[in-house]
Amino acid sequence: MLQHNASARRGRYDESLRDILNIQAADESRVWLSTWDGLNAGPTPLWDLPDLAARLGVGSISLKDEGHRSPLGSFKALGAPIALIRLIRRLWPEQDFVPAKLTAGHYKAQLQDFTVISATDGNHGRALAAAARSIGCRCVIVLHRHVNDERRLAIEHLGGQIVQIDGNYDESVKEAARQAEEHGWHVVSDTSYEGYETIPRDVMQGYGTIAAETIEQGGEGPYTHVFIQGGVGGLAAGVVSYLAERFGERRPLCVIVEPGEADCLFQSALRGQAAHATGSVDSIMAGLACGETSPLAWRFLAILADCFMTIPDDAAIEAMRILAVGAERDVPIVAGESGAAGLAGLIQASSSAEDRAALGLNERSNVLLLNTEGATAPALYEQLAGFRADEVLKAQRRRLSA
Template identity: 85%
Template sequence: MLHHNANARRGRYDDSLREILNIQAADESRAWLSTWEGLNAGSTPLWDLPDLAARLRVGSISVKDESNRSALGSFKALGAPIALIRLIRRLWPDQDFVPAKLTAGHYKALLQDFTVISATDGNHGRALAAAARSIGCKCVIVLHRHVNDERRVAIEQLGAQIVQIEGNYDESVKEVARRAGEHGWHVVSDTSYDGYETIPRDVMQGYGTIAAEAIEQRDKGSYTHVFIQGGVGGLAAGVVSYFAEHDGDRRPQCVIVEPGQADCLFQSAVQGQAARATGSVDSIMAGLACGEASPLAWHFLHVLADVFITIPDDAAIEAMRIFAAGSERDVPIVAGESGAAGLAGLIQVAGSAEDRAALGLGMESNVLLLNTEGATAPELYRQLTGLRADDVLETQQRWLGQQKRL
């Protein structure tokens, strides 16, 4: 299903938006994160997939591979840590905490009784737990019943206290608020709600790193389209706002991709305001299984997202397999179920003459996809693709070796 956003605009980046998300703060966040040992050094790869581009009849397909961002395996490693750094600096303004020293644990003695809490579908909680361990504070993560056991164990191994509930993601958010109020803990969430916008803003600002790197790495001219995973909207807002400020009226068309049963952003576009999903919110794309749009993220997507589409779960699974298979000219890529959603959306649009025309998608198009996660749940990845993630990575290394010899 596809919906055009009649409110989307191009041109000069609005000052009211710049006051919230801007390139200066995004680049500062990027510099601070570059010193954290929890991230791999340098930019994540931008893979070119010429065979897939030819198959889908577009000019080029570039994939920003966030599975390489850190051992955590997802883009969330950019959001939670920077939000935690900025929160601590706000709470202790007289301490003048140095970000690089914070993430290196220099202030552990001062922060050992400080506790943060968050709900998660897996990746945000894992990133927050990793950052809290580095900094030396305590971390509590609330998981709902749909979170895969592999993801729970991964968070526990980072030292976080786990609380599990029977409800869905939105109910875990409510449980976080209750426990934070009861114990005096600080919520570090990637979704906003009434009276809670500063930390989600910081999370989104961290995601601007992805756009900054993609702009630096592009060598085929400007991107014409970027397909971005939905969720609550934070990733999309952080990325497209950076493009909008940097590129102005030449910014790429922003296409938001969501599971059909977790269509909160699609419904927001239809209703013209931050809205709830209409489905069960029970998707194999766990990172996108969100029932309610972030109002702060929607503030940006309302005017910067051009198209909203929904996809079925089996489309994401097929996209995972396509990424993994690679080809003679396309590098094999490990993409988790949410990480492959952008490709699934592109395939869906590319297969419809009407949708292609509506998006202006053709042989002059330079498409950017975001692989937002690798095999963050390895056994689930094997079940869905029939492949071991380690085997795909070995094939990737052989492919890269062959390219060097050519």
Template identity: 75%
Template structure:
């Protein structure tokens, strides 16, 4: 399903939005995170997929691969640590804490009685647990019954205490809030609710790094479309706001992609306000299986997102397989269930004549996709793709080696031709 947002604006970035999310704070967050050994050095890859672009009838497809962001395997490593750092700096503002020292356990004595808590579908909780371990405070994570055991064990391995409940993600959010109030803990959540917006804002601000890198890594050819995962809306708001402030009227079209059965943002677009999903909220795209829109994120998406669409689990799994397979000119990419959602949306849109026209997708379109996660649940990845993630990563390295060899051979042949023409 596709819903065009009639309220989308393409004018200059609104000051009321800039006060919440802005490039200055995003770049500051990026600088702070550069000191954290929980992230891999440098930007994540921006892969060019020319064969897939030709197949889908667009000018180019580039994939920002957040599976390489950190050993945690997802983009969430940019949000939770920044939110935790900013929370601690507010709580202990009289101590003038240094960000680089904070993320390197320099203040553990000061923070020994601090406990943070959050609900998660997996990736946010894992990132928060890793950040809490690096900083030196206690971390409690609330999981609902649908969270994959691999993800639960990965969070526990980082030292977090696990509380598991019945129900879904939205119920785990409520349980985290209840436990925090009861024990005087601090919720570090990536979704906002009534009276709770500061920390979700900080989480979203961390995601601006993705947009900044994608812009820097591009070859000067502006993106015309960005297909971006939905969830509660935080990732989309963090990335879209960066583009909107930087590019104003020249910004790309933003298309939000969600699972069919967890379509809270799509429903919000239909109703004109932050709304709930009408489906079961039980999707293979676990990171996007959210039933309630973040009101804070909706302030941005309601005026900056150009369209909202839903995709089936089947389409997402097929997108995982397409990315893993690669081709002669397309590098193999490990994309988890939620990571492949953007491509699933693009495949669906380009395969429907009316949707192509509605989204102005044609041979001149330059599309940016975000692979938000690698194989964060390796056994599930193998079950869905019939491939081992490590084998796809090995194929990725082989593809890169073959491309480097081709460049070297091409350069040698060119030099030989020059020498021959010169009589050498």
């Protein structure tokens, strides 16, 4: 299902938005992240998929592969560390903590009694736990009933203390806020709510790294369309704001993709304000199974996202399999269930003459996709994709070395 955003604007990046998210702060975050050993060196791959482009009737498809971002396997490794660094520097301005020394554990003795907490669908909590371990502070993660056990164990392996609740993601956000208030801890969340925007802003600023690298790798302004995963909206806001500031009226047409059962951004577009999902908020796309739009992210998407669409779970699974198999000229790619959502949205739109016309998709379209995660739950990935992740990666390496 496709919904146009009548309020979307092109042209000069709005000054009120630049005061919140801007290229200067995003590039500063990128420099700080470059010193953290929790990330793999260099930019993530930007794959060209010519056979898939021909199959879908577009000029080109480029896929930015965040599964290679770090051992954590997702783009979330860009947001949580930056938010934690900036929080600590704000709390102790007199200490003048150096970001590179923070992530190297130089101040562990001073921060060992400092505790952060967050709710998560898996990837954000894992990234926060990893950053907290490097910095030397304590980390508590609230998990809801739908979080896969593999993701829970990965967080525990990184030293995160788990609090499990019998509710959904939105209820885990409320529980994290309650526990922080009770114990004097600090919430480091990737979603905003009333009275809580500074840290989600910092998280979103970290995601600007994805846009910056893509521009450097793909050339100046080659993309006509970008399909971005929804969730609470933070990733989309972080990426499209960077593109809007950089390219202005030449920015790509932005399409937000989310599960049909977790359609909070789609509903926000219908209502013209941050809204709740109308479905069960239960989806195989765990990282996108969010019921409440981040009000801060919506400020950006309300005028920078051109269209919103929902997809069924089966579409994401099929997209995982397509990427895993590759093609004669397309490298095989490990994409988790949320990571494949952008491609699933493109496939769905490409199969409808009405949607193609509405989006201006044709043989001259240059489409950017984001693979937001690799196999962050390996057993689940194998079950859904029909391949082991290591098999797909071996095939990828063979293709690159041929």
